Amino acid sequence: MLQSQLFYKTLKEDPKDEQSINAKLLLRAAFVHKEMAGVFSYLPLGLRVLRKIENIIREEMDNIGGQEIFMSVLQPKAIWEETGRWSKMGEIMYRCQEESGKEVGLGSTHEEMITDIIRRFVNSYEDLPLYLYQIQTKFRKELRAKSGLLRGREFGMKDLYSFHSSEEDFRKFYEIIKKSYLKIIKKCGLDPIFTEASGGDFTEQYTHEFQVLAKDGEDTIIYCEKRDFSENKEISKLSVGQKCPKCGFLLKEGKSIEVGNIFPLGTRYSKDMNAYFIDKDGQRKLIIMGCYGLGLSRLIGSIVEVHNDEKGIIWPSSVAPFQVHLIHIQDKKGKVREEADKLYVNLQKENVEVLYDDRINVSVGEKLAEADLIGIPIRIIISEKTIAEKSVEIKKRSEANAKLVKIKELGKVLKL
């Protein structure tokens, strides 16, 4: 991508109304545009990050046998009435009324809809287990949207629903998905803590959350540094300084962001919505369900909250909008530009995702400051100086020092 063509514009100053780091940096670097509180549009840079994360998730979901679907956002009132949640979700769900008086809701979650779908397709134990997921925009009337992408009224989420013929089978899958989520979150460059919490609106039982430590997180967890124990402070009977019940280490308390959660739904929804299957023994039984959410927008926000410095964002390479930021420093004869063009073409041939700062009437300082703000993991500078040594300068965004690398050896250094 040529930077001269990229749809973006950076801001030198923090937007005055934003307090959270993720909002400040994502807005300043033009990853997103804010439409209103808790509602953001994704611009080219931000969308590239979003797609990266989506694909990390897809790959992992497909690995464990998930199948992707895409449910509608508009939801009929009738299915929500079956579970009694039409009135219960009133404060959360956006709703509208058609001319005829018919009411519809915008999906704030999809338990009802998925149950409605599968009850028409699942008849036998042979149809189970079944794992369906989607990557979808959710709408919730947040009374107080805040903290940039961390709490929105419209936000991206991956939701997975699993269907089982026995509690035992469900438990097995619960363990699989736990590992899988930990893996996904780690791949996104975060350090997840598996945390026990209360079930909220979904279930009476305790559930589990995937928390990421962050100064400005809105949750508080009591956790063991060895990662073998963690409870949301809301429900925890333990506190800082007490011993971890698993390993005896001293417990810590920390602010955190909930990036994912898993709920054992049991037969809560299948019962209300008559989702049965015929088991091996010929008996009609309720389908056992689980649901598993992963906040896409929230993951992006969390990554920025965790990976930044005073100059800008530091993207982990797995989710970075580009892998390499190629910057040329203009000389009088235009030689550097020629060399940079060549390098750009070559990198593209090697399928390196490269953002090439080809702009000519822009000062070096501005280019470098913008590069730091945008936060692409590897910065390559080519200038008269480096060309004199048949080299380029390489610097990782996460490191302080740059080094000269011979152009010939560039492929090796970039591990192409």
Add this chain to the structure above:
RNA sequence: CGGGGUGUCGUAUAAUGGUAGUAUGUAUGCUUUGGGAGCAUGCGGUCUGGGUUCGAUUCCCAGCACCCCGACCA
């Protein structure tokens, strides 16, 4: 939804009961190229509605928006 704060060019800010200024961005031209570069010229603004007043961006009231705290929630 309760409490608090803030609304001035795209962004960040200053000032004022009587012509709204600066920086940055942006447009044009020239110069410049290793940390948001220089000169010149141009474009661009007082959230909305009501009240007080000869006159309101300024004072008062209401609304709206945004931010923060709380409650709620992924």
